[in-house]
Amino acid sequence: MESSTSPAVVRPHEPSHIYTNNNGYDASVQQEIPRTLTAAHSHSLHAAESDDDNDFDDIFDDDYHNDDGLGPDGEPDLARNYNRQRPLHSNQQKPAANTFNSVDDQISALSKHAAKIRLDDVKDGQTRDKDKADRATSEQVLDQRTRMILYQMINRGVVSEVHGAISTGKEANVYGAVAYEDDLTKVQRAVKVYKTAILSFKDRERYITGEHRFKAGADKGNNRKMVKLWAEKEFRNLRRIHAAGIACPEPIQLKLHVLVMGFLGDRRGWAYPRLRDANIPAEEAEQTWSGLYIQLLGIMRRLYQVCKLVHADLSEYNILYHNKQLYVIDVSQSVEHDHPRSLEFLRMDIKNTGDFFRRQGVDTLTDRVVFDFVIAPGGPVEEPGLKESIEQLYASRAISATDDKAVAEQEVDNEVFRQQYIPQTLEQVYDIEKDAERIGHGEGDKLVYRNLLADQVVLPKTADEHVSEEDESDEGAALDSEDESDEGSDDESKFAKGPPRGKRFEDKDEKKVSAEINVILFFIIPHSHLPFSFKST
């Protein structure tokens, strides 16, 4: 919104604000600041919401933005979180003139780092195809705001130099960087810069809508906010995945649309190849590819069970490979498993990765078997149990991979499974009575959601759970009222020790399917028919 074009109409005998009972001073009046002040800096008090490339307020406003909500011990820092919300609830005005001055000062102070961003320093062959490499130089030009964020990070030692792009894409560029740990040891880092001028975000809304962590939703009208939300989502997901011990880049720092993470590559700054480009010697190809396939199934299950996430864009392009190890990257679109479309996304991930491994000649399991393996509530989530379970799945297959007819049947099953409708909430179950009848007749394993029917049906809540649920809802309410997303409200460190998030963490409006379906089926089906959980032994 523009500030008033007429000079401020505040007369000496009138207060410069209107006080409303219970509502404090009306901020709209505060916007009427002298035109000279706004003109001098070409931004209004609402500049943070504009797309002005020269607006740096949110970059220097540290209390508010450079904060993940966690204290040094990884636990939520309640005092800081409270303080972060204060500007929204307080009547205090920013001392506008001083803020502007200090921004100017900071810009000139930070500009001394300009020479440390050397984007022409691209490693030969690092960008994968020649056209892309040629385009890289022009595409990787950084806007003023991004530069300023990087200068600030350099100033704080998060990185000490930023080099050429490792990858330039539609939505983000990834740059190589170096930092000095303990002021001595040189380490490589990767800096992912989301592009703020992109239009393809409308497609991404489906990943955010329905996420309880992003209840405020996406503000489609504001690219900058949208991109910030996206970077935040990647940072939080990375933190959760990393804490669970799944190989991925270590999340290091996030500032608006700039994410600094650990570098997956060698010490000289060469990034590991994508799985698609993995160079596996022919003599060990067969064994290595099947080993990697099994490793990936384990990763998908751990992601789902321990991190409560579905990657939602898992393919040979978003997995890096080194030395028989897979690294999961690009998790900005990953969703919580209670997202209304998470099972659809999971099925897509299974298809894409399965197709890739089939092309490498791996004898893969059917999509349905993998799907069940990933979502089955019982069974191991750690090695070596995971691998053993997969071996059992192979062993219990009725068919042999060398049998042409059996392979054809497998393909048909995959096709059928991919078309099958997956209900995710009770409302979506097409005909609950019919399904219940099938279960009663011992045909429950034909239901695509059978693994959501835990053998432990919903038990009455313990007193503990009641209390925790209230805590969570209080916190949620406070953060929902905030314009920002609920950054920091969710302590990711709890995912380090297995799956402690019980039903209390589920979104209240989108109650988890399994619970709902179970409750109903519990009453209409003999209990002895219920268990369908994946058996590991």
Ligand SMILES: Nc1ncnc2c1ncn2[C@@H]1O[C@H](COP(=O)(O)OP(=O)(O)OP(=O)(O)O)[C@@H](O)[C@H]1O
């Ligand atoms: N931590 C990292 N270490 C090394 N290389 C990385 C790292 N993160 C990303 N890369 C490289 O950058 C490439 C792009 O990263 P990523 O997949 O996260 O971006 P993206 O969202 O797919 O971007 P776009 O969709 O715009 O192409 C990866 O294929 C990988 O080669």
Ligand SMILES: [Mg+2]
């Ligand atoms: Mg990618």
